[in-house]
Amino acid sequence: MTLEVIGISVLWLFLFGYIIIASIDFGAGFFNAYSLYRGKQHILTKIIQRYLSPVWEVTNVFLVFFFVGIVGFFPKTAYFYGTTLLVPVSIAIILLAIRGSYYAFTTYGGLKQKIYVFLYGVSGLFIPASLSIVISISEGGFVTLEQTGPVLDYLKLFTSPLSWSIVVxxxxxxxxxxxxxxxxYADHANDIEATELMRKYSLIWAGPCILTATGIIVEMHGHNHEHYTRLIHLWWLFAFSLILFVGTVYLLWKRIRYGLAFGLLTGQFALAFFAYGISHYPYLLYPHLTIYDGFTNEAMATALIFAFLAGLALLIPSLILLLRLFLFNKEYVQGKQSNHP
Amino acid sequence: MGNEEAVFFSRVLTEMTLSFHIIYATIGVGIPLMIMMAQWVGIKKQDEHYILLARRWTRGYVITVAVGVVTGTAIGLQLSLLWPNFMELAGNVIALPLFMETFAFFFEAIFLGIYLYTWDRFENQKKHLLLLIPVALGASFSAIFITIVNAFMNAPQGFDIVDGHLVNIKPLLAMFNPAMPTKVAHVLVSAYMTSAFVLASIAAFRLLKGSNHLYHKKALFFTMKVGLIFTIATVIIGDFSGKYLAEYQPEKLAAAEWHFDTEGKAPLILYGILEDGEVKYALKIPFALSILAHGIPSYEVVGLNDFKKDETPPLYIHYLFDAMVTIGMLMLVLSIAFIAGLWRKWTFISSKWYRSLIVIGGPLSILAIEAGWWLDEVGRQPWVLRGIMKTKDAATSSGQVDTMLILFAGLYIILGIGSIIVLSRMFRKNTIEQELADRVTEEAGELD
Structure with a gap:
């Protein structure tokens, strides 16, 4: 395995981590707001608050880790993506900033108005939408190299079926x-009412999720044929992913083993995400930048990998401690311990 | 938008983000240490008041940390969005401390979550205090790593440029550059100093507003004492910073001190104005600049006239230096007088006017931090990477920076106002008298 591949694999893994835990966070905000709107807030809020409170800051770090890491391992991405992404990423930062700080303001500072709950819920949907534009751009066709530098064609981006399917x-x-x-989580807390409601939402969103995912592969056919061919080549990974999806839905339907259901879901997304990532190889940005011509020097790469290993040795035990105290601790999850400051 | 405009707006936006972020970042670095010390004293002395100090500071700290985290994310991304050419080069040489900073931040975030939600969960309070150590360490190491990157921008090393290509890259040598020791130390101790004075300012404010509670008096004494220690440290390290500048960035020192002709026995110029190249109405301290630069009065300090005109920073940085040093000295005198007054039983330290001065000291300290960072950043101009890359060559070619500037200005207004409202409500609604009374009823309830 070359240093380039190690670098991109580590980053891809952290991006995957971000996608899973940030999705939980964004979705939780939305469901919380929706239940308030439907007058069912009493069912969900406590469960959602109890999960989010100790972990919200950690979520953000995964994202920071990814973008600092990618500039470290592949400094040329700063040039290509930095120049073209000014607007979409700035919008995402602003939404993330308002969302994150107003979460703290309401949770710890006692701002209680409904309006914040709605803003919090809705902003959580705009953030993935604006961040997903990065994926669309990486497919190529939206960035041209002018004399002054790379330029993003907004009209083409906003009229492209591919970029909209990725947003959806x-x-x-x-x-x-x-x-x-x-x-x-609700089941873990023995909260039957919340479990039933969330189970219903899970089954409602399962279909649209798998449909839109399949839709992307179809769109890719018309947009980037080279990538499409490579995707199809990895059909077996997607097939495994689909089997895991069916497993999740089955368990939810039968009301059994919700923990396993979430495990299968993680596996489903991991397989699809890595299949997508592998098929994207070697390009960071079609067709301008590959991981080989964008890579940093050997000395820096070695230093970064060492720092990464040392960092992991510190982080993994800490993360396990966090999860044991708040995610796998029945007393805490069931709300028998509050202990907030 | 032409390139010049893009450079201009990129500079304004970066300056705005950093100026806003640094307030929360400085507090975020210093407060965990203050909480740790207060909780330690509380456990040692079995004094409820100190424990409550730690507890109440933690509540406020969570709010400032939230704003610090999100604005830190903003500046992290803006570096690549606004200065892609710089980051492409910097990524090759100085990515290591940036990367390590995310780990420090990670560490801090995880343990902050744990610390916050485990009050009263342990039989032995010291165990809970132990959880705060990674938070304080993570916060300080974040500051260390980020400041290393800034030090590298001032004194780049650890690479060679041959035919426009970077070669011989040594990441560790780049980290341990000549600017690093003084800069890192200065940033750390001034953050601890500022945090102490911000907290002192709050305690003095409460006392001024009529509360005569022992809790606030203890808080004031504790924070002023800590503040004094770190102010002394800041002054000493500031002196070393002067010596670093004289050796490695003489143009920055010369511009900050309005020192035009190379000469020995150079006086230190404070305040004053420039009229047709003449310094007027200034306070001149004989030999002081030579002493600051090298420790001996006869040392020859290089003047501005010895540098190329287009490679020296703007002269207004002199006032930034003045502001920083004046506030530092003022806080030194204020805290010395306070501690001496407690010891010698001087009554004026409990007077209204003296407490008002301490109240102003908090915001003033933050102003000194701002002035210090502006001095550092503007004083490096026209370079983004001293001697290697000019700021004008580093900026984005994007045409939408001005619109982003407006959006971000709106964001910082919302965050600034929001955090002030939340913090003041938090403590006005739940005064210390109220909280102590609540705890008594709570404990009585538990005994029943």
Whole structure:
């Protein structure tokens, strides 16, 4: 395995981590707001609050880790993506900033108005939508190299069926992932009413999620044929992913083993995400930038990998401690311990 | 939008983000240490008041940390969005500390979550205190790593450029550059100092507003004492920073001190105005610049006239230096007088006017931090990477920076106002008198 491949694999893994835990977070915000609107807030809010409170800051770090890491391992991405992504990423930052800080303001600071709950819920859907634009751009066809530097063609981007299908997939995936997780979490807390509601939401969003995912492959056929061919080549990974999807839905339907259901879901998304990533290889940005010509020097790459291993040795035990105290601790999950400051 | 405009707006936007972020970042670095010390004293002395200090500070800290995290994410991404050419080069040489900073941040975030939700969960309070150590360490190491990147921008090393290509890259050598020791130390101790004075300012404000509670008096004494220690440290390290500048960035020192002709026995110029190249109405301290630069009065300090005109920073940075040093000295005197006054039983330290001065000291300290960072950043101009890359060559070619500037200005207004409202409501609704009374009823309830 070359240093380039190690680098991109590590980053891809962290991006996957971000997608899963951020989806839970974004979706939870949306379901919370929706239940308030439907007058069912009493069912969901406590469960959602109890999960989100100790982990919201950690979610953000996964994203920071990814973008700092990619500029470290592949400095040329700063040039290509930095220049072209100014507007969509700025919008995502602003939404993330308002969402994150107003979460703290309402949770710890006692701002209680309904309007914040709605803003919080809706902003959680706009963020994945604006971040998913990065994926569309990486498919090529939207960036041209002018004399002054790379330029993004907004008209083409906003009229492209591919970019809209990716946006829609990001939304359905957020809602589906979050609903399945919260079903398990609520069940873990022995909260029957919340479990039933979240189970219903999971089953509602399962179909749209898998449909939009399939739709992307179809759109890819027309947009980037080279990538499409490579995707099809990895059909077996997608087939495994589909089997896991069916498993999740079956368990939810039968009302059994919600923990396993969420595990299968993670597997489903991991397989699809990595199949997509592998088929994207070697391009970081079609057709301008590959992981080989965008790579940093050997000395830096080695140093980064060492730092990464040392960092992991510190992080993994800490993360396990966090999960044991708040996710796998029945007393906490069931709300028998509050202990907030 | 032409390139010049893109550079201009990129600079304004970066300056705005950093100026806003640094307030929350500085507090975020210093407060965990303050909480740790207060909780430690509380456990040692079995003093409820100190424990409550730690507890109440933690509540406020969560709010500032939230804004610090999101604005930190903003500046992290803006570096690539606004300065893609710089980041492409920097990514090759100085990515290591940036990467390590995310780990420090990760570590801090995880343990902050744990610390927050485990009050009263442990029989032995010291165990809970232990959880705060990674938070404080993570916060300080974030500051160290990020400051290393900034030090590298001032004194780049650890690579060679041959025919426009980067070769011989040594990531560790780039990290341990000459600017790093003084800069890192200065940023850390001034953050601890500022946090102490911000907290002192709150305690003094409460006392001024009529509360005569022992809790606030203890808080004031504790924070002023800690503040004094770190102010002394800041002054000493500031002196070393002067010596670093004289050796490695003489043009920055010369511009900040309005030192035009190379000469020995150079005086330090404070305040004053420039009229046709003449310094007027200034306070001149004989030999002081030579001493600041090298420790001996006869040392020859290089003047601005010895540098190329297009490679020196703007002269207004002199006032930034003045503001930083003046506030630092003021806080030194204020805290010395306070501690001495407690010891010698001087009554004026409990007077209204003295407490008002301490109240103003908090915001002033933050202003000094701002002035210090502006001095550092503007004083490096026209370079983004001193001697290697000019700021004008580093910026994005995008035409939408001005619109983004407006959007981000709106964001910072919302976050600024929001955090102030939330923080003041939090403590006004739940005063210390109220909280102590609540705890008594709670405990009585538990005994029943």
């Amino acid at each position: 997939l990001s939304l359905t995936a957020v809602l589906y992932i979050s609903a399945v997780f919260l079903t398990w």
